[in-house]
Amino acid sequence: MTHADPEMSTFEWTPPGTTPPFDGEITPHVVGDLADDLLATLENRGLTAADLVRKVAREACDWLNDEGCDDAAVGHTLLHHELALLREAHGWRGPVARFLGALERVCGKVADDGSPALREALSAECALWQEVGSDLLPDRARCGAELLVTGAFHPAAGLESGEVILVHGWSETVARAVELAQAKGLVPEIIVSEGGPDLGGRRLARRLVASGLVVRFIYDAALVDAVKRVDRVWLGTEAIGQRAFVGRLGTRAVLERAQELDVPSAVLATSDKFTPDGSTAAPAWSEQEPWHLWEGAPHGVTVESQSFESIPLELAGVYATDEGLFGPQELTRRAVKSLVSASR
Structure with a gap:
């Protein structure tokens, strides 16, 4: 069995018999200097989507500003060759899809005619995506702040001291919200699944134990049963579409159980998680790398290794974003608005 190193980020493992970096099934057709430089970054699936975009934007900016960068067909080269692996491995994540969409819009507005104009425009766009806490990549801590407002319109808000919160696996946004609750003296107890x-x-x-919190760690198989033991459910997501959001496998069952038991649930997500085209999809690599579930499965066994799923928006009680709290219906309207603005 392959074990994750304690210092490793999520999904940094490599299958037995390989030497990092492992590019699995997602090697681009043409690998140039930028694509080659990005390989190690793109294989670290533990990076938050925002941190990933910032790193890629910085590398792309350097590549575009390099004296050796050829102005001929620079837009096509950047999007379809140098960033092909980014699209294939991480394009399902909202912030990544929005970043790539922004570059495509630049290419649609500036002629790719061999002049430096497009290269300069793409470089300027990449520079915008490197800023921390910008409107393009908002501060994740703001989601938790919205949830902790006492007297907010939804029962999922206004955490009280000593409550028990159920969390499914890793989420940077949820981690920051819990740490904020701890800083405010609310001292929640956290039940965390394997993820x-x-x-x-x-x-x-x-991370949470290091902050002094009480943490209980459970099997993913115990998630649904654990709902009856908690005061609320907090979940993260990588992408939100018009009708669904993407979560770890098991999220749907947890939210359905929370509805049955009237346990408040919240999905914490910054506005960059809204996909530009309103669609959601699970990552292809999760199906293409069955060793995550079973290494060396015998011939004849089909390993269904997809570990993410799309969950209908209406299953979550509230969505805590950097722009405020939204119920499912309001979030649907927000997603449509995001879709319209992303097309401009």
Whole structure:
């Protein structure tokens, strides 16, 4: 069995018999200097989508500003060759899809005619995506702040001291919200699940215990049963579409159980998680790398290794974003608004 190193981020494992970096099934057709430089970054699936975009934007900016960068067909080269692996491995994540969409819009407005104009425009766009806490990549801590407002319109808000919160695996946004609650003296107890094949829940548990919180760690199989023991459910997501959001496998069952028991649930997500085209999809690599679930499965066994799923928006009680709290219906309207603005 392959074990995740305690210092490793989520999904940094490599299958037995390989030497990092492992590019699995997602090697681009043409690998140039930028694509080659990005390989190690793109294989670290533990990076938050925002941190990933910032790193890629910085590398792309350097590549575009390099004296050796050829102005001929620079837009096509950047999007379809140098960033092909980014799209294939991480394009399902909201912030990544929005970043790539922004570059495509630049290419649609500036002629790719061999002049430096497009290269300069793309470089300027990449520079915008490097800023921390900008409107393009908002501060994740603001989601938790919205949830902790006493007297807010939804029962999922206004955490009281000593409450028990159920969390499914790793989420940077949820981690920040819990730490904010701790800083405010609310001292919640956290029940954390394994979090799929990467055991991202261990990473979260280590972080929260270091903050002085009481943490209980459970099997993913115990998630649904654990709902009856908690005061609320907090979940993260990588992408939100018009009708669904993407979560770890098991999220749907947890939210359905929370509805049955009238346990308040919240999905914490910054506005960059809204996908530009309103669609959601699970990552292809999760199906293409069955070793995450079973290494060396015998011939004849089909390993269904997809560890993410799309969950209908209406299953969550509230969505805590950097722009405020939204019920499912309001979030649907917000997603449509995001879709319209992303097309401009």
